Amino acid sequence: MTDILAAFAWVFDPTNWAGPGGIPVRLGEHVWYSLLTLILAAVIALPIGFAIGHTGRFRGLAVGISGALRAIPTLGLVVYLALITLNLSIIPPLIALTILAIPPVLAGAYSGLESVDRRTIDAARAMGMTELQILFKVELPLSLPLIIGGLRSAALQVVATWTVAAILPVGGLGRYLFDGLAVQKYDEMLGGSILVIALALVTDGVFAIVQRLVVPRGVAAGKVQDVRTKDPWRPLGPSVPNHPLGTSL
Known part of the structure; x- marks a missing residue:
């Protein structure tokens, strides 16, 4: 308990909020690195996921590759890339974490498009829509919640x-x-952990709000209407609507 209190005291110490190594600077760096990684993963994974989800081809291959990428030890890959490239900048971890972020983004993209009702797509084709129009005007709007869900999972990782x-x-x-481990400053280590947890919770909350907002109005209204039209007092047995007593037999 004392260590936790010391960690919070470290976080709220004004001296740790100033200077080039202060909390605002480190927080900004962390957000920038994470955002850049997520953008790179999305640029790579989303077009592939859309193509797989729209055409239905190569799904098995995508699942296999995603599983293989998930199995790669990220920390080991970071160190390996740093050693073979002799590069101690953000490039090795950026490559490694982009690889880590691709599977959930890819899965969210193709599973989102696959979740769209085939009858809706057939109706769009019958109206004369091209494949690109179907993708951007029908499939993507309906699959956005699952796509954002994949980005949400990747962002947390x-x-x-x-x-x-x-x-x-x-x-x-x-x-x-x-840095805290190097000088045995455990309040700094715990304080940094608290900041990472707080950032992860905020990130998850932001994506949860976005995921809720992108649900198409018609889909959301349909769900509410389905719930409201259900009669919890409806008899379980077969009924005779025109029976003079109006009861179930």
Whole structure:
């Protein structure tokens, strides 16, 4: 308990909020690294996921590759890339964490498009829509919640894993953990951990709000209407509507 109180005291110490290594600077670095990683993963994974979800081809291959990428130890890949490239900048962890973020983004993209009712797509084709029009005007709007869900999962993984990437001389909130460990300042280590947890919770909350907002109005209204039209007092047995007593038999 004393260590936790010391960690919170470290977080709220004004001296830790100033200077080039202050909390605002490290927080900004962490957010920038995470955002850049997520953008790169989205640029790579979303077009592939859309193509797979729209055409239905190569789904098995995508699932296999995603599973293989998930199995790669991220920290080991970061160190390996740093050693073979002799590069101690953000490039090795950026590559490694982009690889980590691709599977959930890819899964969210193709599963989102696959969740769209085939009858809706057939109706769009019958109206004369082209394949691109179907993709951008029908499939993407209906699948946005699942796509955002994939980005949400990837963002949480990236925010958490950029912390351990500070084993290299890069910035971010993970700097507090490794610098604190080097000089045995455990309040700094716990304080950095608290900041990472807070950032992850805020990130999850933001994506949860966005995921809720992108639900199409017609879909949301349909769900509400379905719930309201259900009669919890409807008899379970077969009924005779024109029976003079109006009861179930």
